[in-house]
Amino acid sequence: MQLFASGRDQLLRFWHHGRHQLPMADALRGGVICVAPAVLAVTLHMPLLCWSAIAAFWTCLADEPGRPGFERHCKGLVFGVAGALASACAIAAHSLPVLSIAVVGAVAYAGASVRARGPASGLRGLLTATACSVSACFPAHGIDAATRYAGFYLVGSVWATLAGGSLWQAGRTKRAQQATLAYLHAMSLLVNRLGYAAQGNRARLEQGRAELRTKLDAMTAAIANCCGDAPSACTRWVDDAEQAIALLAGLETLLAGGHDAARREAASLLAPGYVQLALQIDASAAHLRDGPGALPSVVEQRLARVQQTLRACEPAWLSTHGPGEGLTWLRANLDLLERLAVLLARDVRMHAARVVAAGARGAPPERPRPGRLTARIAELAARNAYARYAARLSVAAMLAVTFARLSGLQQGYWLALTTMFILQPTLSQTVKVSGLRIGGTLLGAVLATALSFPVHDPLLLALVVLPLATGTLAARAVSYFSYILFLTSHFILVAHLGTPAGAPWALAIARAELSVAGVLVGFVVSLFAWPDRERHRLGSSAARALEGTAAYLDAVARRLAQPVPRGGETLGKLRRRACLDIDTLEATIGATRFESLVVDQQVACASVLMQRLRTLVGALCPLEYVDAMLDDTERARLSGLAQRAHAWLTHDACSGDLLQHPREDSGPEASSCHAREIEREVSESACVAHLLRSRVLR
Known part of the structure; x- marks a missing residue:
């Protein structure tokens, strides 16, 4: 019952405060871009346009909306050309199985090696390798087929690149506000976990401050991209972020060290204070979200409640206990809690000169650019983690394509698709992602089946792709499980429109079975192929x-x-x-x-x-x-x-x-x-x- 209540509280908190951090404008734009080729595929009776829809989705997935437009266009076009060439090579060599599988292995190795340049480049490399692996499983071969598939893939990618830069765009100020709201939401969740720990649930302390630091880096980068135009209400959170994290770290350490009976009893008196502090952070987020129309008195009222709750802790302790280690520990916590509450309720600073300085101080270090070609080749040839991961992904891709082609199933490419996405640099990461992938795939298959039953018109079914594609792009900011849930439903419906050989529920069952097979391939390869222990x-x-x-x-x-x-x-x-x-x-x-x-x-x-x-x-x-x-x-x-x-x-x-x-x-x-x-x-x-x-x- 306590677990259910905790989950319900987290869902309600996310609905009231966390959902505002989602990049809904970018997600909706991506959904429109992805659904356009699917609608054209049904209207023009051209199933290959569904391959364009997949290419458009992958281009939107690899896009970086916060970067300059010219950079986004260049990277999008390069990504489209690379995916089209990889797809064409795999299909052209289809009649020669050994050559086709060798091409898949080479492209997978090259795509995985790009991960050394950063997560964004790594995602583009992985998606390019996935396009090659999926194309090798298509029942098509020859130069003509390779040209057609490559052309449709390139059209979808170019369409997504051009439309992504020309359709409505969220301003830099809006992105800075969303990143700040995400940071405040993460801080509120951390304070809530500390409150649960004060009540005796010490398992909550295992979820530390790593997520909060990640949100801080994203917020700092978003504000720095504003080039001095970020709202002062956002920049003041960057100014105070390190101090807030330091105080939270001190509180977390004190709670973790309170093992004796006196400190546990004193911690129970602090739990209401943590609840009020989380509500104060939520009020600050609402004040930032509502802008000039917000009532600043709400934050001050929350601060007064926090201080009132904290001042009642010491008299409550002294009414039943005397001075001692418990009182000393309680005072130390009260000191940090009150300082944190006052810090989080400080008035908004309007000094625009601090905007650039704050962004420069807290900006995460940029990853160094790769050197010359010889240095790059030496890096890839070196015995490092990226080289081992690239070799492992190459072997997994070749095995997945081999099994998919031997199965003779028209939807065998799902096996290769799953293997490419679940394989991670280490075995433990592979197993973790595999569990989330299987759970999300099963629920996504159920969702796709439920949506397809009342909808029999192909055009309406294509329009259903819009909310699914939008949800897929938006859910990336929530969790991998929710992302896979929408992604599976999205791909099942697009695949049904491209190859309408059976009901969507049959495709859903095939997707689930082949996903499990793909997970097994990835797990076995992670276990035995150059295991990275x-x-x-x-x-x-x-x-x-x-x-x-x-x-x-x-x-x-x-x-x-x-x-x-x-x-x-x-x-x-x-x-x-x-x-x-x-x-x-x-x-x-x-x-x-x-x-x-x-x-x-x-x-x-x-x-x-x-x-x-x-x-x-x-x-x-x-x-x-x-x-x-x-x-x-x-x-x-x-x-x-x-x-x-x-x-x-x-x-x-x-x-x-x-x-x-x-x-x-x-x-x-x-x-x-x-x-x-x-x-x-x-x-x-x-x-x-x-x-x-x-x-x-x-």
């Missing part, structure tokens, strides 16, 4: 996480010892790097556990090490913004503590008594309470990390 990366991932955390500890120690920064990387950048390294270590541990059939001591030690490193960063990062409230004695103690923790993370053995207990005096100041909690968390975590360091890095 995560356990081989465990030591290097742990070393990077230790190095990043140690660098951050050293910077914090220097900051506390000397308030004026000494140049170099800022604390925010060092914290971000440390958090990303720890997230990478966590992903490596999860994949290694999945790959191993027995419990491994190194993996268990790495898991504890990862949690302790996250605690170290989370405990100290609020000091980036609240250190001014500390007195000189506390600053000196915390600076020395950070220096000793840095030494314990960077040396196998060192001297010094790190496990000294924090002072026992119980001053009434919330800042003193927070400092004592930091000492406790850092002392314990640094000691445990030091003991596990040599075991993980062996």
Whole structure:
């Protein structure tokens, strides 16, 4: 019942606040572009136009609406030409099975190798390889057929490229607002998860701040693309983002460390405060969404409720308990919660000069452009993760096409289509995507069948593609499962219009069966073809996480010892790097556990090490913004503590008594309470990390 209530609350929250972040204008434009060839296919009785509809959809899928128009047109035309040539080569060599399968393998390897240039280029390369694999499964061969299929594919891609740049466009300001709303929605969800953790559901803490950092990068990039024209209501969230994330990290660390009975009881008093804080964030999102017509007093009212709820926590504790560790822990949480609530309710700043500066500060680092041809060839030939993934995808594509052609089914290309999309660089990622793919495919098949039963007119059935294509493009921002749900229904109806050899429900059943077969092919290839085991990366991932955390500890120690920064990387950048390294270590541990059939001591030690490193960063990062409230004695103690923790993370053995207990005096100041909690968390975590360091890095 609690799980059902939680799911219902999340759905309602998404409907009221999360749906506004969806790029509906871009999705609707893509839906219109995709449905036009399907309608023409029915009207002109030209089934091959459905292949143009697929090409148009893939072009819309690979498009980057936020980029300049000329760049989008160039990339779209290159993508269309590459897909047309790949499709033509596969069909032209169809009569020679060995040659056709070799062409598929070569195109798949080249398409997967492009992933090294970034996710957008990787998607275009994968879609081009998929077009080649699907074409190799078509019951067509010869130069004439290759020319016709390539021509229709190119027409669909060119149509999508030109129409995508000429039809209505969402302005840069609108994109910045949507990205900001997505960031606020992610923050609201994180605060809600912390509220559930305060109520005792500690499993919620496993969903950390990675998604929030991703939304922050997207928001920063969208605001930077506005070239100084972004609304100040959006830029102020970029200005305050690092401070908000630091305070949230401190709260998450405090909740994770509250294991004893006193802290658990104190945490239950904080749960209503988290609920009110999430509502305050939602009110800020509504204020941003409504613009000038919004009532700013709503945010202030929510802030007043948060502060009122937080002020009632300490008297409620003292009415049944006396001073002690529970009260100290409660005060530390209350301090961070109130600071976060005040930060999130600050008045909108109207200084336009800060827009460009904020975008320049927080913009994610751009991926370096590839070098000359010789350097590129050397990179592809090197034994790296991208080369292994490319080789694995090449083998999987050739096997999928072989099985699809041996089956003799007219819809056998779905087997190759599924294999191309579910195969990931690692086995654990392949299995995760495969499960989502199967579930989404089954529900999508049911949806397509339900839509096709009341609609018998082919033209009306083609028009049904519009909401499905729109939903597919919009659902990418929600989840992979919802994306596959719409995608399956979309492809089933388009395939039925292109090859009306049976009822849509029969196509749905065939799609489900062939999708399962494609998943099996991808799983077997991931398991046996140059398996990219995560356990081989465990030591290097742990070393990077230790190095990043140690660098951050050293910077914090220097900051506390000397308030004026000494140049170099800022604390925010060092914290971000440390958090990303720890997230990478966590992903490596999860994949290694999945790959191993027995419990491994190194993996268990790495898991504890990862949690302790996250605690170290989370405990100290609020000091980036609240250190001014500390007195000189506390600053000196915390600076020395950070220096000793840095030494314990960077040396196998060192001297010094790190496990000294924090002072026992119980001053009434919330800042003193927070400092004592930091000492406790850092002392314990640094000691445990030091003991596990040599075991993980062996």
